[in-house]
Structure formats: C-alpha cells, structure tokens
Amino acid sequence: MAKEFERRGIPTAIISTIVPLAESIGPNRIIPGKAITHPLGDPALSPAEERALRRGLVRRALDALQTEISGQTIFR
Amino acid sequence: MKLEVRTTAVRDMRLSGATRFAGGVLEIDRGELRKLILEDSAFADVTLDVVRPGDSVRIIHVMDAAEPRFKPDPGSSFPTFVGPPRTVGEGVTHRLSGVAVLTASEAVAGEPTYWREAVVDMTGPGAALTAFGATTNLVLTLRPSASFLDTSRPDATIENIMVGSSLAQRYNRSVRVAELKTAAYLARTVGEFEADQIKTYELTPAPAGLPRVVYFYQLSGATVYGEPMDGMLPTLIHPNEVLDGAIVNVRSNVHASNRTSTHANQHHGLIEELYARHGRDLDFRGVIVYPAASDDINEKELLAEYAVKLARMLGADAACASYAGGGHPAVEFMLICRKSERAGIRTVLVMPEIYGTPDDPGFVYFVPEAERIVSTGRTTQVAELPAVERVIGGDAFFDVPGPPGAGQHLLYRYLLGCGTSAGNGRLTARTY
C-alpha cells in the first residue's frame, strides 16, 4: 500500500518489526520496530523510557524521510 | 522403528446398554462412556450422538476429531492425554476404520470465538469437503461446568488473544482428553478381534540415488506428546510418531479449514504419500516439526536456520513444507523455503489460501523462491450448503447469523479440515 504513495512521489517510511515483509511489499524507507505487538513501545520499560524509545524510532523515520537514497534502505 | 497398524473395519456404531462388537457393528454402553467422560469435573454433562454418512445432520462448534486407536502394553495410547508418557510409532496399534470421534462444545470464559466455529455436514456438498462426511461419527457434545463459564474468575482473563484465557486452555485440553479416552476405549473394545488388514510402517534403507526428502511440518495449536511447541527450536520426529498419536490438536481457535485435527495427523496426507513412495521414488528421511509463530524477528530467522540445518544433517536434497496458516507464521514458513532452496534443497510448499477476495493475490508474505506451491484451496470462497433436519453441537453459530440448520452460504473456512496443509483433501484453487 505504501508503495502507491511512493508512486505519487510522497516519501514514506515504514516502522515494522517484520523487516523481510517490509522488504517484499513495503516502501523504500524501512525502520525496524521493537516487537510485533508493540512496534513503537516496550512494556518492560518505564513510561518515560518507553516514550523516549518511541520518540527515537519516530525521529529515525523522520530522518529517513529527509535522506536521499538510491534503493530500498533499512535505517537502523 | 517399526509400527504395525492392525485395522478392523467398523460398519456401524450404536449407543446401547452394553459395549460389544459383533458382525462389524460396534455397540457402545452409553452409561459407561458417560461415566468415563464425566470423570473430569470440567464437564457438567455430555450428549452422545451417532451420525452416519448421508444423515441430514450438521455438526457445529466442532473442536477436534480423532480416529479410534489403541496401543496395548507396552505401548501408550495418545501419550500424556490418555496413556503414560512414552514415545509411540513402534509396536502394535489397533485401529478402527470407518468411524471417528468428534467433540463439540460452546465456548468457555475467556475463549476467543472469532476462529472457533467449525462445521461438519453429513449430507450435501459439504459432506465431501471434510473427512467426516464419509465416516460414522460418535459426537460428544460437552457442556462446560458452571465454573468454566464464570467470566469473573482471574484465570478467565485473556492474556493473549491468540490462545485465550488459561481457563479456556485447560478446558480445551480436557475436551481432548475426553475425546481421546473415548477413541482409545472404542478401539480397545474391538482390538482383540482379528484385524481385517495389517499395515507396517518402517523406513527401510532405500536404494542409493533416490532423492532424499524431508518434511518441514509447521505446527499451530497442536502439541507434541502434550508439549506445546511455542518458544521451542525445531525438532526431529519420526513419521510413525505423527501417525501414531504423538501430535494432538489442542486449540480450537484456529480456522476450521486449516485446523489440522488429531484425526488429520493420524491420517497425515503428506506423510502417507511420502511413505507410499519410500524406497521406490524417494528416500523419506524424516519430519522436522516447528512452532508457528514467534513474535520476534530474530527468533524467526533462527528458527528457520535451525530447521534447515536439521534437514542438512539428514542429508536432504528435497523437501515438502506445509503452512499452518496465519499472518506471522507465514514469515518463518517462507524463510524456511528461502533458506532451504538456497541450501540446495528443492522445496515444494503446501498452502491454504486464507486471505483475499478472488482478485487478491492473498500472500501475506512470500519470497521469490516460493515458486512451487500446491494450494489446498481458497478459504474465502463460499460453499452452498442445504438446509438439514438436525443440528448437533450447539444452537447457533458463533459468528454467522441465522439458524444453523437452514440453507447456508458458508465460507469454506468453516468446514473442518477441508484445506489442511497436511494435504489430505483434494481442494485446490485456479486462476481465471
């Protein structure tokens, strides 16, 4: 689905834990998520730590949206 | 390991006042069987019905099915459920053909129902779509005791929506115990009689030069000797063990169409086929079982690596792999395909098509190496089923409106085992 946005020229970053899946049907900018059931969270952390983790992942996605790439790239 | 299966054909079953077998007819002491089943306080009551092929009956809320089998000492019938914790797949097994035991029940506290419904029709087009349209079935409709319906209990909370509450898991296990106790009880009754047929299962050394084949068996909602596979690394199992009661379905919240029942394991299509051609067309090296699915991508990778490594240790150059269904399990399934092919092991996949409208490719995940697929049919297609005179197992479908006995446009996904990736059925799908 995200490929359709890319076809229209809208940069799209996916945050997903199943990187192989994102590689096959996803867009070019891929950020690995934390876990399947909570890609942008971690119940083992305190709420403040979790928020920081989430912020870090979103920042990475925003960075990816600003980065020139030549093909599918995983931003770790 | 040599397994000798002695089959006695049963023409008919009847509930009566005494258990005996004569002239191909198995009479079952209704009182004794009820007592056996109601030993477990999980059940408030049980209704026993015998249904025959062609009867105008629809069975709903089916949980599992098993074929009557009994292993005399020193063997163990359905180890850890009925018999003691011994491995199986060798010695003697008494088997009854033409009959099956089915269990049905309403849901209990904390049991998700969105994949729970399973239907068996004894007449009409639905009858040919499951194995049980052709067998005389003893149906155990179990009624949970009040405590299992109590949603206020702490163990009725759902920790994980895929498997349900711990109460629901215990109830599901009790149901299998009841079913398998019944299956063993029936087979034991007939067991002393002369077998009509004896079949031996043994992986005798195959001539050199034949392709060495392994079978990657993805398990979902099933246990190996009573152990759930979750979190475990892939492991080697002998095909005889699969046929002889080592693998039991314990979870009812799995799509009926690809729910591989205990019965489907006892009759495992791929294993029977590989056995039939062992020594002639191929060298059947063994079965590798593994769970579906881990939540962690690293675990999925490791699991796939490990499964393929086992195949390499067995010297495999070819493999069949069956997909249990589901979104996340598709990942380790396809990773095994990719790694297997890359290791030089030619791999054929057996897959139900569980997603998609007719124009939807339906793959939740795939790898380019998945070029050899046998489809067990698209479960999102609709079967037209007739009205029936009697419904047993429940009063209403979990998630289909209207009276269950009426004529139905029912998705294939509700028909028990019609698309099992064990390969027992004849369904496929074609592109137009």
Next chain:
Amino acid sequence: MTKLRVVHYVNQFFAGIGGEDRASEAPDVRAGAVGPGQLLERALGASAEVVATVHCGDDFFAEHEDEAAATVLDLIARHQPDLIVAGPAFNAGRYGFACGRVCRAVEETLKIPAVTGMYPDNPAVELYRPSLYIVASGPNAMSMPATLERMAALGLKRARGERLGEPREEGYLARGMRFTEVASDSAARRAVDMLLASVRGEAVLTEWPLPDYDRVPPPTPIKDIRRATIALVTSGGIVPKGNPDRIESTYATKWKKYSLAGIKALTSDGWQSIHGGYDTTRANEDPNRVLPVDVLRDLEAEGAIGRLLDQYWVFVGSGASTTNARRFAEQMADELRDLSVEGVIFTAT
C-alpha cells in the same frame, strides 16, 4: 437458427484507410467484414457473421478518448450485436488502449460480451486485464490467423453463455481471479508429484503464482521537515474505542480514516486495536505503541515538524496490493497531495 451478430472494431490501418498518416481519422462504420475481419468471419464459422466493422484512427481515439468511445459505442449499438471483437492490437499501445476502452464500454454500458487480443507486453494489458478477456497474441500481425481463431472460439463461448475453461486452455490472459475447485488427486499426491518432477529437472507449474514484485523508485526526500505536514497511516488496527464503524479483522482490505483533531496522545480509554492477527493486549494498554501520536505531537510542539495531519488512516486485511487496494491507495495518495502532506509514517504490526 439465426446467426450470431458480430461487430468488429479495428483501427485505421486494418480498416484499409491508411497508415500513421491517417491515424487522426474519426470513428466510422462499414457494412460487413473488412480486412482481417474476413479471416475473423471464417474463424467464426457458420453460426455467426460480421455484420459491421467500426473503425477509428489510433491518434483520434488517444486524443479524444471519451468522445471517441461514445461515438464508437453508438455505432456498435445500432447493429444490435451479440458479440464485439476488437483488434487484435498485437503490441501497438494506442490501438491496445482503444480496443480495451471499447470492450469495457461495450461490456459495462451495452452489457454485450466482448473479446480482444493483445501481445502480453502491450501497455494496455496492465490496465484492462482484470476486467476483460484479452487473448494472447504474438507481437505483430504474423500471429493474426492463430489469434483470430482463438478470439472467435472464445467469443462464441461468451456469446452463448458457455462456461469457460482455464486461461491456458482458452488462450486468454489470466485475469487474476482465483477460485477453489476439486482436483483429481489429494494435495499430498500433487505435492510429492511436483517435488519429484522438479528434482528430475522437469518444469513444473505452481498452483499458486506469486504476485509480481514491483519496485518503486524512492521519492525525493523532504526538503524542510520543520515546515512539513506529516501523515500517519497504520495497518495495526487502531480505531476509536468501541469500534464505531464495526470494522472486522477481515480478509479483504478495508480502509477507514479517523480524526486526530485536538488529540495530544492516544489513550486506552479512547482507542483500541481490532487487529485479529496479533495479541492486541499491549496495543490496547497504550495505543501509541502502534500509532505514535504522542511523540509526534511533542515533535510538532517543538517545531521539529511543521504539523501532524489531523487525521490518520487505518487499514485491516492482508494489505497486499490488489486491484481494489491499489485503487484506494491511489485515491488516498491524491488526497494526501491535496492536503499538502509531504511525508507519511506507516506503522505495521
């Protein structure tokens, strides 16, 4: 028995009017079969006849598609046909698009069966394949006789309402619709047969073809993110608590959009996950773990992004790019552009 009435659509070249120099010819009609139409008529046999040939210049059609289609449709309708045959267009793009458009108009508006023929690489195939019966031809007119034979046979079946065989048998390009059927052997037998054949080095035909990989070039990155509008999309099933639209975790891909106006962060009181394919407990405890509204609002307040779009999209289903899903995604992409969205963050479980 009356003969089936067939109208043949061709371009200016096959109508015998001229080549590229006459490609701007407006639509017109001639009685009976013209040019390759005569071969078509022979292929149709005694039960059908080509009552008229409608033709149009490829350039005219390409430049005035709606008008040309309407005129062609009208010219066809006047002859009260039972079947329309268009082309074959082989690998000619403009001609292919014209044939496709004519056939679709005929099927949708006149409700008359239509058959066309194209080379599989014809650019019009991608657009028209799912909805039309396109017989596979060779790249040029060398394959005319064989293609017309198959088009005639398929056309007659359709006109008579007969059941069609598989694409391979009938010679048309598979439309990608999958239907469950009963095979002659068990899946297990078919699997072991396929494996042994493959090991022997024989070519085997998969029962379930993989979708085509299509790689999209990465779009130009955002120039100034501090001024950019960012939109959130998720496949993690996050919806307002109570699931007001009763979305189910179904098989067909379904989409919904919900407002984030005034929402600083998602809460377990206000939101939930209805995805059936994963354990939603963690997502329900804190939906931001799947749809990170909270941190995007923080970043918005700090000026790190221009703004977070005040609506998000959620979809359920397998998410594979199907014809319907693709069409919806195209509409959504248009909407995103209209809303000046410069980047999308997509979260998946």
